Amino acid sequence: MGSRLAWDDSVYLRNSVQVAAKILVVGHFAVGKTTFIGTLSEIPPLRTEEEMTQVGAGIEAPKGAPGKTTTTSAMDFGRLTLSERLVLYLFGTPGRRCFVQVWEDMTRGALGALVLVDPQRLDEPIPVMDLVGHYGIPYAIAVNHFDGTPAHSLDEIREALDLLPETPVVRCDARDHRSSADSLIALVRYLQSRLQ
Numbered sequence: 001m002g003s004r005l006a007w008d009d010s011v012y013l014r015n016s017v018q019v020a021a022k023i024l025v026v027g028h029f030a031v032g033k034t035t036f037i038g039t040l041s042e043i044p045p046l047r048t049e050e051e052m053t054q055v056g057a058g059i060e061a062p063k064g065a066p067g068k069t070t071t072t073s074a075m076d077f078g079r080l081t082l083s084e085r086l087v088l089y090l091f092g093t094p095g096r097r098c099f100v101q102v103w104e105d106m107t108r109g110a111l112g113a114l115v116l117v118d119p120q121r122l123d124e125p126i127p128v129m130d131l132v133g134h135y136g137i138p139y140a141i142a143v144n145h146f147d148g149t150p151a152h153s154l155d156e157i158r159e160a161l162d163l164l165p166e167t168p169v170v171r172c173d174a175r176d177h178r179s180s181a182d183s184l185i186a187l188v189r190y191l192q193s194r195l196q
């Protein structure tokens, strides 16, 4: 049989998959959302990166990413088969206020959200957490590891973000597959625990 028709497990869903969950990957500008979904997705991730305008660059370029000249203009999308039975559809959403309409659409049917946090910019996730809370979406916090960032303990981060005791807080490196997958597993376990 020609190779065109060969089954490609990395593109097509496995027959064993029984549950598909929509998960949001959210966070402020340059926290690593696009990187995270690109690291994990088993299909070529959909990206909507655009060059920032000078106006946007001036307003948005944060301390943590002075060289970043692109921004996600609509969303990132990827897919991760987490187990034989479970597949996650990952939607990366810009955390900027001007994307309220995107949030309206994106949150529909979402089971949970992973909020990426840069430990050097602990005030910036608050509006994003407020938005997720506004839509009633349960979330976990993934503290993205940037080189040279001060090593806050997870308890200090929990306190700074004023989290509920049950909200999971994990460390991750958005460039690393294992680490990024583990943070999604922490979120999925949390979502499962809320169902019991």
Ligand SMILES: Nc1nc2c(ncn2[C@@H]2O[C@H](COP(=O)(O)OP(=O)(O)O)[C@@H](O)[C@H]2O)c(=O)[nH]1
Pocket (backbone or CB within 6 Å): 027, 028, 029, 030, 031, 032, 033, 034, 035, 036, 065, 068, 071, 072, 144, 145, 146, 147, 172, 173, 174, 175
């Ligand atoms: N050191 C380090 N750099 C990262 C990490 N995640 C993302 N980056 C870098 O941070 C910048 C912003 O990441 P990006 O994924 O575009 O952020 P987004 O705006 O949230 O989509 C890029 O230059 C990435 O290469 C990480 O875990 N560690």
Ligand SMILES: [Mg+2]
Pocket (backbone or CB within 6 Å): 033, 034, 035, 071, 072
């Ligand atoms: Mg992005």
